[in-house]
Amino acid sequence: MTMSDTTITSVGRSHAADKFYRYKRPELTVKKEGRGNGTKTCLPNVDTVAKCIDRPVDVIMKFLSADLGVIGKGATLSGHHDKQALEDGLEKFIQAYVTCPSCGNPETRPCADKKRTKLLLECRACGSRSPANTRSAHYYDKTTKCMMKDLASASREKGGGDKKMNKKKGSSSSGGASTPQTKIISNAEGSEPWDRNEDDEDADKNSNAEYDNIVWYTDTSREAAMERREQSLGQQPALFRIVDTI
Numbered sequence: 001m002t003m004s005d006t007t008i009t010s011v012g013r014s015h016a017a018d019k020f021y022r023y024k025r026p027e028l029t030v031k032k033e034g035r036g037n038g039t040k041t042c043l044p045n046v047d048t049v050a051k052c053i054d055r056p057v058d059v060i061m062k063f064l065s066a067d068l069g070v071i072g073k074g075a076t077l078s079g080h081h082d083k084q085a086l087e088d089g090l091e092k093f094i095q096a097y098v099t100c101p102s103c104g105n106p107e108t109r110p111c112a113d114k115k116r117t118k119l120l121l122e123c124r125a126c127g128s129r130s131p132a133n134t135r136s137a138h139y140y141d142k143t144t145k146c147m148m149k150d151l152a153s154a155s156r157e158k159g160g161g162d163k164k165m166n167k168k169k170g171s172s173s174s175g176g177a178s179t180p181q182t183k184i185i186s187n188a189e190g191s192e193p194w195d196r197n198e199d200d201e202d203a204d205k206n207s208n209a210e211y212d213n214i215v216w217y218t219d220t221s222r223e224a225a226m227e228r229r230e231q232s233l234g235q236q237p238a239l240f241r242i243v244d245t246i
């Protein structure tokens, strides 16, 4: 697959017409294979899409397969499915599990509430922690359960301690007014971060420590933002458009 085969779109359809929108992803590429009873549909670039929206491939595939009522394995779904149906499913996933319910920014991180019964999205742009915007349908229930399970095992692996320490360290750097939302964040001890790769760990710690003074990546260091995007996109460094650098 080359770049020219891939259409780039905004994360979230409400931004589809905004070509300067900062958050981009490739559209799903869809490969139908087999015939008769052995039909399947492969999504060869779902891992790139997953990196762009910062959610694990298996969670996205779980949602898509449950949404379509088919069996999913790896990046493959049973049966033949059109790109439109899969893009519709992905859009539902993004609205429920990626986009901040408060401000609409897609830079969020799943976490659990104190009782570890509810899935929340923690927004890096506005600082809010809001329940994931799910509907009552089995495919949402399944996906939410899967994400809660991942959060629980990530928290077990980390021993559940180190993050709380980081959250208590305030930042004395300039200007941020303390809002009720940031208070909620620093008090929310029951929450654990989504499992992330080690490169993201440092960024995490910083953002937790500096939540009183939320300044998004692109403002603090464009180079860092570019680098982060390029790392996360692997072979395809040009997918994101950092508007401020133009």
Ligand SMILES: [Zn+2]
Pocket: 100, 101, 102, 103, 104, 105, 123, 124, 125, 126, 127, 128
């Ligand atoms: Zn937000």
